[in-house]
Amino acid sequence: MPLGGLNTYLLLDSGSTGSSLTPEFVRVSGLHPFALEEPIPLFLGCADSRSTIQFGATASVDFGPVQSPNEDFDVVNIDRYDGIIGVPFLKRHRFVLDFAKWEVRVNDHVLPLLQVGEEAAILAEK
Numbered sequence: 001m002p003l004g005g006l007n008t009y010l011l012l013d014s015g016s017t018g019s020s021l022t023p024e025f026v027r028v029s030g031l032h033p034f035a036l037e038e039p040i041p042l043f044l045g046c047a048d049s050r051s052t053i054q055f056g057a058t059a060s061v062d063f064g065p066v067q068s069p070n071e072d073f074d075v076v077n078i079d080r081y082d083g084i085i086g087v088p089f090l091k092r093h094r095f096v097l098d099f100a101k102w103e104v105r106v107n108d109h110v111l112p113l114l115q116v117g118e119e120a121a122i123l124a125e126k
Contacts, residue, residue, distance in 0.1 A: 003059050005029065008082040012104065012113075014097055016086035020076040021057055025083060031057045033075050042076060051076075061085075064109040066093045 003010065003021075006029050026033050039052040055075040061068045071089065078084060090097075096105040102113045 003029075003061050003083065005060065009080075011081045011084045012090065012095070012097060013084050013086055014090065016084050017088070018074055019071065019084060019086045019089050020053075020074040020078060021059070021083040022078050022081070023055075023075055026055075026057050026075055029059070031059055033057045040074070042074075061089075064104075064106045064111050066106055068093070 006025075008025065021031075023033075025031075033055040034057070036054060036056055039054050042051045042053050053074045053076055057073050057075055058070050059073060061071045073083065089095075094107060097113065098105060099113070104111045104113050
């Protein structure tokens with residue numbers, strides 16, 4: 001998904017209440033992080049896992065029919081991905097994640113949920 005003018009490796013997360021980018025991606029992409037007025041607590045899905053979000057960044061998102069020039073992201077340390085797209089973005093832009101067909105529907109557009117070869121790699125891990 002192009003974000004901030006670069007192709008990115010993003011997780012479309014139907015369980016996340018926000019969208020975030022890694023500090024490394026923000027630096028490499030030339031985005032300008034800004035300090036948040038108040039740190040935001042970050043709670044993850046495992047016991048005693050929490051941190052605070054100190055910075056944000058604004059980036060353009062270009063995914064299929066969605067072209068959004070000013071999306072706000074939290075800047076958070078994430079493993080394995082450049083960022084996470086959460087439920088508010090997915091809902092606002094009417095994304096439908098179809099896991100049975102491994103596709104994303106956005107309005108009348110159908111896009112692959114996984115890159116070529118990823119489905120086989122994921123199924124092989126099981």
